[in-house]
Amino acid sequence: MDPISGGGALMSVVNDTVEWLTDSVHWSGDDGIPHRLLEHVGYTAETIVIAAVIAIPLGFWIGHTGRFRSVAVGLTGAMRALPTLGLLTLIALYLGIGLTPPLIALVVLAIPPLLAGAYAGVESVDPQTVDAARAMGFTEWQILTRVEIPLGLAIIIGGVRSAVLQVVATATVAAYVGLGGLGRYLIDGQAVSDYPQMAGGSVLVVALALVLDGFFAALQGLASGRRPSLRSRARSSP
């Protein structure tokens, strides 16, 4: 008995899941765990790089000049209400089959946290510090690159961290519209009522999320080490 056919004892469910995860059949080939894991990490990296190229310079500009700040705040807030699955299915239907539509949706969803991290990081720098740099003859570009970005780095990385977790989670959901990655086990398992496969895939997704979160937490810790006043705020990134 498992949760698909009608709820089962915890131990047997755990056993079945462990069995699925350790079966060597699931560790090779195109539908094997290493390949799916690489796919998932690959989509995440690709999405974050594209989104960062768009969002981070824009966030720096908003944070440095203070222009369009309320627009950025409103946009990031409104995006929270937008259901990820709705956006995925909409873009996938609109643009057709293939890997590109889901990746576009992932980029769209990664932009708000990256943008928020970038402008919040730059904004977090004490205006007096910025004025001091200006008085010492720093150009605006130097102020941004040599004062604001280094001092706001922990918060900027915090934005990347939120975006990465968001993309890992949404890439799982995106298996529904045809993306590869670990989400395939959840969607394909569901299609054939194979609960151990679904649970095994879920465990892998959770593990990946926790490892990536730990990695970025460590990076944030390194970045805020240079600025002790921020250390207590490092976890509260947007």
Add this chain to the structure above:
Amino acid sequence: MTWLFDNIDYVRELFVRHAWISVVSTLIGFAVSLPIGWYAHRHARLRGVTVALVGVLYTIPSLAVFVILPGILGTKILSVVNVIVALSTYAAAVMVRTTTDAFGSVSPQVVDAATASGFSSGQRVFRVELPLAGPVLLAGLRVVSVSTVSMLSVASLIGVSNLGSLFTDGFRRDFLTEIVIGIAGIVLLAILLDLLLVLAGRALMPWTRSLAGAR
């Protein structure tokens, strides 16, 4: 548009279902977070641990939780209970942070004054700290309510019906209109619940309104 009129009963049913599951999950999460947040606020050493722990909870992707929970709880995967447990846990994970901050925002002098006026510790918590923490709690609840409404739609992938079912159904049938109606319904519900929270806040905390006016 004709599709909406032809299926208005179905959409209304999903809307109501989506609304009650979101509201119940948000309220359970809020209720759970209150004592934890209050306790974490009182015990500084626990604060870091609690905040870190709930932070980790929040990093876990929702679809994975919707799949794993039935295995742990021994319920059927199609049961709405899994979804409510999962969404409440997420809501609590976000709210614990806010409740800790909310109780921290109450001025210690006011708490001391309450003690000096002879309030028992129970009275102090419920009649002084809780009302004064209200505005920060409300701000947190508004964030959680919106994200809960949005997150619930993912549960349609494992077959628990809600407005997200319009996405899966629309996708399967290659029918864009249905997806757009689903998105509109979810955004509408999020705005509606947010409005209700703001109104409830005004009714329960009339003083925040006069303060805002005086500024």
